[in-house]
Amino acid sequence: MFGSGMNLITTVIGFGMSATFIVFVCTKMICRRIRGSQTRLLFQTESRIDLEQAEAEIRGVEPVVVAAIPTIKFNREAFKSMEDAQCSICLGEYEEKEVLRIMPKCAHNFHLSCIDVWLRKHSTCPVCRTPLLDSLEFDTGQSGT
Amino acid sequence: MTSSSAHSRKALSKIACNRLQKELVEWQVNPPAGFKHKVTDNLQRWIIEVNGAPGTIYANETYQLQVDFPEHYPMEAPQVIFIPPAPLHPHIYSNGHICLDILYDSWSPAMTVSSICISILSMLSSATVKQRPTDNDRYVKNCQNGRSPKETRWWFHDDKV
Numbered sequence: 001m002f003g004s005g006m007n008l009i010t011t012v013i014g015f016g017m018s019a020t021f022i023v024f025v026c027t028k029m030i031c032r033r034i035r036g037s038q039t040r041l042l043f044q045t046e047s048r049i050d051l052e053q054a055e056a057e058i059r060g061v062e063p064v065v066v067a068a069i070p071t072i073k074f075n076r077e078a079f080k081s082m083e084d085a086q087c088s089i090c091l092g093e094y095e096e097k098e099v100l101r102i103m104p105k106c107a108h109n110f111h112l113s114c115i116d117v118w119l120r121k122h123s124t125c126p127v128c129r130t131p132l133l134d135s136l137e138f139d140t141g142q143s144g145t
Numbered sequence: 146m147t148s149s150s151a152h153s154r155k156a157l158s159k160i161a162c163n164r165l166q167k168e169l170v171e172w173q174v175n176p177p178a179g180f181k182h183k184v185t186d187n188l189q190r191w192i193i194e195v196n197g198a199p200g201t202i203y204a205n206e207t208y209q210l211q212v213d214f215p216e217h218y219p220m221e222a223p224q225v226i227f228i229p230p231a232p233l234h235p236h237i238y239s240n241g242h243i244c245l246d247i248l249y250d251s252w253s254p255a256m257t258v259s260s261i262c263i264s265i266l267s268m269l270s271s272a273t274v275k276q277r278p279t280d281n282d283r284y285v286k287n288c289q290n291g292r293s294p295k296e297t298r299w300w301f302h303d304d305k306v
Contacts, residue, residue, distance in 0.1 A: 088254075088255040089219060089254045089255065090160065090163065090164050090167075091164055091167040091168065091171075091257075092163070092167070114254075117220055118220060118254055121220075124253075126253040126254045126255040127253070127255045129253070
């Protein structure tokens with residue numbers, strides 16, 4: 001009799017505690033979700049004006065797209081006409097057989113290793129700010145018609 | 146205040162070191178007019194003397210710029226501030242912070258310390274009145290714990306000065 005009463009109390013307490021725990025976890029999740037949507041909302045209103053610029057500047061270029069940008073192996077003979085055979089990111093002069101990437105629209109060139117790091121987080125040419133994505137989309141659009 | 150923040154900053158990467166050494170050599174051969182680099186053994190912090198251009202409202206005035214380079218320079222912009230007393234200008238706060246887009250959102254790795262200096266001098270030269278930004282007091286109060294201007298959310302709205 002006494003033992004079964006004790007068992008009942010333990011069961012009730014156990015149920016109570018787990019119920020409290022579940023409620024606690026649920027409230028926390030709901031709170032977090034509400035707060036998340038609020039900050040997102042704030043961020044949206046704040047940044048609406050420079051959204052266009054932010055999209056072009058902050059977002060990098062997909063690795064697949066970067067890989068599709070033409071490259072060339074530097075060759076002193078072929079680049080003779082170039083006044084300044086230098087990478088404007090590292091300021092190093094191009095050496096024989098170094099791999100360069102040529103921007104599709106503006107033809108500015110950089111060491112592949114230098115420009116690829118920049119394009120991970122940005123999508124414009126470092127020299128003239130020509131947006132890279134537009135030019136690519138534009139090009140494919142043209143070839144399609 | 147600013148020196149302690151520099152000590153906690155990460156050291157320059159090898160790429161950053163190489164590039165800064167090249168910039169320093171180029172500066173020594175061909176320094177931008179009106180600027181003088183004060184020689185120190187610290188490659189990560191440059192102190193540069195600025196002379197107001199003749200014929201402008203800052204003629205015959207000298208100011209000092211402090212340029213601190215991040216670990217991944219030039220992929221990230223350097224932090225450029227005037228060491229107070231900063232010139233009285235509608236885009237320069239009394240704590241030395243400069244509201245100039247190329248130092249923040251519009252930075253590009255093809256820019257150099259030299260090109261930044263030219264932009265700053267051009268910004269000074271086009272000013273017609275010596276005055277602080279209208280929100281100077283509020284902004285400076287907000288930066289009291291030594292906050293970097295790179296953490297500020299800047300609004301670039303005035304392209305005249």
